[in-house]
Amino acid sequence: MLEPAREEFPQPRVSPEIVAKHGLTPDEYQKIVKALGREPTYTELGVFSVMWSEHCSYKSSRYYLKNLPTEGPYVLQGPGENAGVVDIGGGLAVAFKMESHNHPSFIEPYQGAATGVGGILRDIFTMGARPIASLNSLRFGSIDHPRTRYLLSGVVAGIGGYGNCIGVPTVGGECYFDACYNANILVNAFTLGIVKKKRIFTGIAKGAGNPVMYVGSKTGRDGIHGATMASESFSEEKEQRRPTVQVGDPFTEKLLLEACLELMEKDFIIGIQDMGAAGLTSSSTEMAGRGGCGIELDLSTVPLREKGMTPYEILLSESQERMLLVAKKGTEDAIKKIFDKWDLDAVVVGRVTDDQQFHALWQGEEVARIPIRMLTKDAPVYQRPATRPANHEQIQQLDLSSVAEPSDLSAAFKQLLASPNIASKEWIYRQYDHFVRTNTVVAPGADAAVIRIKGTKKGLALTVDGNSRYCYLDPYVGGVLAVVEAARNLACVGARPIGLTDCLNFGSPENPEVMWQFAQVIQGMRAACLALNVPVVSGNVSFYNETDGVPIHPTPTIGMVGILDKVERLVTPWFKSSGDVVVMLGRTREELGGSEYLQWLHGLTRGTPPWIDLKMEQAVQRCCLEAIDQGMLRSAHDISDGGLAVALAECCIGGPEKPLGVRVQTHEMIRADALLFSESQSRIIVSLEEEDMGRLQEIGTRHNVPVQQIGVVGGTRFSIQPLVQLPLEELKSIWSNGLQARLK
């Protein structure tokens, strides 16, 4: 370990400029002075700046997040911990969470995405859960924006580079392209882990005198709060650079993962938490906060990677692959032994106290003393002004009569199939290991991924979803649709939702129009969660996704988990055999507002998103699930982006097996392009043997869900009479190359 430099570290006097550079408002600063009864030291200011930052304090979002339903009979751990935990029976539970790494990924796509994956993995195994599946939700600028290709390649390589190396399969995700992300891409990473109900760990500190231990990588100047630039001029070493880009070390994380899980089989620890944002500071204060105690750290004992690091830097460093744990007194050596086996540092860096203070020492002298409450419960909370965007009515205007119907619908369809938002994402997921751990029953490409739970008959279905175009046009409805589509995707494989996590990606909360969108989206999510009764068990908020005052479209991404009692009952989206009848559950309306078709072919992001009736939605999902339970469905696929035509195409060519043709007859009395491309909700395409039609009709009637037979599987052509006629091979090559071709 490097010896910390002996010379005096820079402790500039706290001036208004420095306060500002630390992103604290004058009011917030006054609040600090008042509560401390004195001016904070420079080091203390740094601590406040990170703990009161939007990222750690949720000061702008907390007020609204309260509205999300978080209760449920199976919820073992809701929001507030490193991840949510849900009971899946048989003494087992799943821990899952989604987290954003948007800004870092834009600066350095590979490392930004990689460390994002590393962070969410730690959030899961810090709960005692073995990570068994990851997904990701990505948003990039328009496909022909000069930076998009570079960013996409880097992000995908980074996610794979980290996830593959650590041996957690990436089983699914989503990726959309829209000009609104040109200068602000989104990288949201989801991970799920499995844990014995009796062995769940939390990030809590308890028991005065218990040792606080630091495990994992050494601390460097990685990702230190941009604010530290303010201290540059005071720094002793001139040549020292302070990179704010963090580099991931998946190998060390793999060791950390195995070491922690081995440790957690013993009864040595009280609590444990990863050092994520604001590293040592947030992990120690959050743990003390949850335990209602104090914590004392001796920064001189922290393993360092670089010379001359100051207490300020040690406290704020965001070096990756580190964890903080509170051990039971006397187990230190046993713990060290386990980490030693995995060639990792494990050092006592402090102790739990009963004075409810955050207390940091540096070579025997005190460098920070702050009441824990001020950094946790008493951090600022704002109810920021929210106003409906000025252009709200205007963007909802859509006069379809001014939208010309394509004369050649087959050509229009081909164009839509080639849209990077519709085309196959294989170029992305073939860079992810989706087999490792031998649980993956349904790999990327389906509505939802399915993994088996070893030692049981059960399976888990996983999906991430979110349509920001809908949220832009109507954030409330967009919030509803994000949740119901996720649930519909689970229903299509035969799974019932047990909980969800979310990433809420928005512009600046200081912009009242953004705040309004935020509030609306949450209200919409709330309504949908209550209707489908799916609790929100964890999540993450990412604000300030905007450039030059132009925010991204409001983008909630929903990660939903469902359970299958009998995994072998699962159904996939793809047609299975010629002669099966093709049925649409639900009804198509003339709804082109916010559709991919309108955007890609007509360059319009306008209108109102598709109409949604939560009762009908629920009925359709129940109908599908019941039919699957009775084993009568050969395939089920939900209709979303691109409408009926695209969904049917995916049923024909999307699967791992040989493509199958389809002959469909349509009757709806609506304009032809709407019939093909309308994104009306609550629709599922299923296929089944003819003799089961009666039973399906019966189920439909019971749930009063429209059950229309629209065609038959078979042949070498894709035909929607009388509108579209295409040979399968052509269909397949357009869809398979749509994205790939543009990345050459």
Place this chain on the structure above:
Amino acid sequence: MRWAVITFPGSCDDHDVFDSLKSDLGQQVKFLWHKEELKGNFDCIVLPGGFSYGDYLRCGAVARFSPIMRGVVKFAQSGGLVLGICNGFQILCESGLLPGALVRNAGLQFVCQQVYLRVEEIDTPFTGGLKKGQLLRLPVKHGEGCYYADAKTLERMHKNRQILLRYVDSKGKITATANPNGSLENIAGVCNEGRNVFGLMPHPEDACSKILGGDDGARIFMSIAAACAERARRHA
């Protein structure tokens, strides 16, 4: 039949091999930790896939020096069966137990997909239960699986019929598009001259049960099991 699976730091598929052998194929299998010396009697030692030591210098370059490898080399020299899968294959090449090397995929990207393999030689314990020319469907998942050997080495390998598996299309043809990583001659798996050490990039352990999309991987493991049973019979 006693199997052993070595866990190196950074091994990922060690549990995959262990579970598939035990649960799917009902085999007797034990984990070995890389820091220990090789002790105990085994019929086949498996070096699993993953990213030993992060593959930071070169795949398998560091793992090769793990204490347990001394024993593995002796075990191989005395005719014991050694199976290297993916990273295990890379380790075996680095340690000189197998000829050639595995370099960066020609496409420069990590590839995870199902591939078809053609069985080229069957007079080995690893392929004895298969038919010459038989096709297997297994997943590959690697960033550095492009097989390379210089002309002289390759010639020897031909002479000794050491190339056991090749990437082919669904019809069994050797084509460029069927080659996921640019391997020389579509080589997917090779054995040593003694025919008791076998390395392959595809993952048989990930294809041992129908619900995971196929069980062709089991054919390779069962072939090994059969060969060992046969050996035991002869020694008895």
Place this chain on the structure above:
Amino acid sequence: MRVKIFVSLKQGVLDPQGKAIERSLHTLGYSEVRDARVGKFLELEIDARSRAEVEPRIREMCDKLLANTVIEDYRFEISNED
């Protein structure tokens, strides 16, 4: 002209590869080795008349493509030997 470009991580940026290599060298008994760093090294052949002409071009190539200047520094050598 023959151009050699050396790309290495900026001071202070974590270098997992270097760390791993140093460790294994130590376990192999080369305890005399300290702070190993790993970088990239490119060799190019460039048609040009004068250094004056190539230098700015190379700098461009590095900034645009060959180095990731967010985390990497680069330097280069030009030799006429051809």
Place this chain on the structure above:
Amino acid sequence: MRVKIFVSLKQGVLDPQGKAIERSLHTLGYSEVRDARVGKFLELEIDARSRAEVEPRIREMCDKLLANTVIEDYRFEISNED
């Protein structure tokens, strides 16, 4: 002493990375670039009294660990500047 080690692929071993870089340089308009090759570049600090002492050690390290002589060549430079 400061040791720089250069590891590059043997002639005949294909270098897709080099090819890719060459291609993108061309698309970026640097048509003057030919046969780009990519290698590894390691920097070590070694405690030793004399070159005579370090050289054989370094050769060992390279043969054993730092280079795979089946596919790679290496050369190194030693400088006293410390």
